[in-house]
Amino acid sequence: MKAQLDNISVAAAQEIASASDKASLETVRIKYLGKKGALTAILRGMGALTPEERPVIGAYANTVRANIEAFLEEKGASLASEELKNALVKEKLDVTMPAKVKTIGKLHPITQVENRMKEIFVGLGFDIVEGPEVESAYNNFDALNAPADHPSRDFQDTFYINDTTLLRTQTSPVQIRAMKTMTPPIRIISPGRVYRCDEVDATHSPMFHQLEGLVIDKNITLGDLKGLLELWAKEMFGSDTKTRFRPHNFPFTEPSAEVDVSCFVCGGKGCRLCKGEGWIELLGAGLVHPNVLKAGGIDPEVYSGLAFGMGIERVVMTSYGIDDMRHLYENDIRFLGQF
């Protein structure tokens, strides 16, 4: 009988090994372990054994059974993993086929650049102050020390609503409003829309955006202006960015400077963007003119201030290499979607 069990064990192991799928494996299981299976038949015949033989053979049969079951399980697992592998192969996709497009909207590049500037200045303790776009000629010109016969006041440069009201030509009138309502130390920036009588072309628009900055306190110096704008430029355009200050003239600052930053494209070596100069003219700045401080109700003998302003479009266009300003106001989604 033991020999019979050994035969069963060997035959079952062979058949299990050669089973090619789950169904044939089940057939093998039934053949040996089923109710009418070979092993079951042997166990049924145990009654014919002597009491001495019975436990020995019984134990042996159980071992054989356990072995067969283990074989079955092992083979079953291996078949399942094989089948899964085949199924996965069949499910293979061409990952180079196009994606199903998920669109997220984009902020206009002007907003994006403006936001970045705001973050930097807010981090330096500046508040963001906004002012009206329909302004008084007083705030836009007189209080900012523009001479009565300054050409910027001309009809062909400034949009007027009436003799004393206009569309602000700069964000600087916010300086006057801020000085009148705040007490030093004042630290503000003011972004917004400004207007000038320029026909639309690749580099002009009758409406554009500026960002103005103003710091007023005791002992503000030209060195502070340099330090602040150098810091800003490094944050804005990268830590390798250099700045250069050139003397200039604005009615509302004295001394005044034009500020260039090293070209974002070539880093100062000279390229198409910077026209070979290595520098990009970006800001107007200076110490607040004493007449402007007085107009804002601040004593120039006690306080001094620094101010700066820049065109946001210019930063947008130079940093993204946009060559035509009209794209910014046409709002073609093929343009907007790229930012």
Next chain:
Amino acid sequence: MKTPLNWLKEYVDIGCTPREFAEVLTYTGTKVEGYEILGEDITNVVVGKVMAMERHPDSDHLWICQVDVGKEENVQIVTGAQNVSVGDLVPACLDGAHLPGGKVIKNGKLRGVVSQGMLCSLGELGLTVNDFPYAVEDGIFILKEDCKPGDDIRDVCMLNDTLMEFELTFNRPDCLSYLGIAREVAASFGTDLRINKPVVKPANDGDDISNYISVKVENAELCPRYSAKVIKNVKIAPSPLWLRAKLRSAGVRPINNIVDITNYVMLEYGQPMHAFDYNYISSKEIIVRNAKAGEKITTLDGNVHELNTEMLCIADGEKPVALAGIMGGENSEILDTTNTVVFESANFARMNIRLTSRAVNLRTESSAKFEKGLPPVNTVPALERACELVQLLGCGEVVDGMIDVCNVNIEPTVIPFDWQRVNALLGTDLSFEKQSELLAPLDLIADGKGNLIVSPYRSDVVTTADIAEEVARLYGYTNITPTLFRSEAKEGKYTEEQKFVSNMLSTMTAYGFNEVYTYSFISPKWYDMINLPEDSVCRNNIKLINPLGDDTSVMRTTALPSMLEVVALNKNMRASSCHLFENACVYFPDETEMSKEHKVLTMAFFDSSEDFYDLKGYVEGLLDKLNIRDYVIEAEENNPSYHPGRCAVISKAGVVIGVLGQIHPTVAENFDIDVPVYAAEINVPAALATTSGKKDYKPLAVYPAMERDIALLMDDSQTAATVYAAAKKYCGKSLENIVAFDLYKGKGVPEGKKSVAFRLTLRASDRTLSDTEADNAINKLLKKLEAEYGIVLRA
């Protein structure tokens, strides 16, 4: 302003490359925009002497010339010109020569005869007969200069120079002159300035200007200073080469000695001058006065201008002879026959010159300078310089005496010099001596008694801040140490509105909407295009009095038409769908302030897979993100821009927050949009006023909810809102939510009725709700709906 370096070198030594020069001047505040090397485009053109000439065997007009070009052997050049003779000195272009316009000359053959170059004309060298009056226009340029074969033509004709282009600032009209620039150059490089005071030799012949002319200035405000000299026995002729060459390098056309002198002085001193033919000044007086209405003048360019009383003219006893500071009159023009000349050197108010120049549409070198506000101190030195040149050129006799009507201060001013305050403003530590040394070359002289003596042409230097700028720019902005201001620490803040707006923008982009920027000014016709009635408050807008055009003539009271234009553009560009928003101001006239401006969020989209309820979803999601709750959305049939049956207003406690809906088909058509467009406009401050500013968190439910679906038969005109309200009223506090999820019309539903399916969610916070409780709540609602609205359960 374009400035030839050779000219500047007469006043100051320049020992660096043009690029270095440009950089130094830019850093001291006289910005160089660029420079041009003159004569660079002419190479390998030399003086040739024609040694022999013979007819070309195969041509009746070509000549074969043997030309001495200063080399061992003569070169053979074939020319078609007929004005050349043996012994003439001519410009000879040798093999490989370059001429202006990119022309290159090479050895070649003309009808079989070797030609080793080309003889050239004035025009081919980029010159005109104004530059060389003795030459002919068509034909070879026969040189009458002192030169020999082989000399470089650029040296002979004085074509070598570098033209610097300066960008000058508004406060420095004194730099509109080569002397002014030279002063900046000397100060920037720390070199000496050579300016010779003009010397006019007196005639001492008993004659005096008073024998010729008198000057009366009637409007001293517009003409603060008028100076004049008379030249007699004038001999009009071309100017010498050096003078012509200098004018040409400055871009001025030489005309004749007298006119050239006035132009020369204008360039050198920055003082525009005018020369009148004395014989045509009637009654021998010059009157500076406002023109009479309707008075006419024919200017030197031959144009007739009708003048008005705002315009200043120079008149004689009868008529205007010049448009003050702009252009002289034809009636007193310098002609070849002129024998007596009046030189005018005057100062005019900049504003008036600008306005007149614009009104008569005539802009000249002179008006361009006067517009900038010239220093009145210059009239007399300029006049003396002109007389000195007359004597130098020997083109007339300077009559003794000068007229100088001066109603303005031309003396130096004295201002306090607080050098320590200068340091405080700059953040520097420069000694008094160092500062004085920096200022002196600018004619800003420290007197050692705490004052600065300011030259009369530097009237822009008034305050300590002005002095600080002068010190800083010559010390070098680059040398000022960057510092970070020391001030009390404080946090930078965004206002509540700024945070609110930022939240709005990020929500819109998360939805997939792109942000747009459109102009704040629009065409008033756009109000018609969005169907606004004539009496709409939105038509009461702020108008520009000088718009660029009708399209940008009024400040918008709604951003909707601008948005629709952008939608149309994208539709035309074949976008299959597009979602857009703008955050921008609208402007309303206001009595007390100039305008009332507030921000509006305008959104719009077209998309074949979306409809009104998607729009409503975007709006409600946005309001939720903005923490605006308990608002009401109600049908709005009267907004003319929107579909009357697909428009709603959003309000809270009676305050309108915004509007949403499908754009009225006729409005869409007005903008050439042929698909349904959905839009919403949210008034930002109104929305901000209704926000709770915080999230109201509710703990997650512990007990399960009961859901009951009911289909109700309603009149077409009855709204879901009616059922919602009734449910809230009658289902008790166990009602967690009610939402309509299906709408059916058609078979089985009578005409004029609709079947709407609602799902009610009921839940108790402290126990599991029983079926009976749920059923009771629903039954009560159904009973009330039938009783109050005739709404019944659909069988």
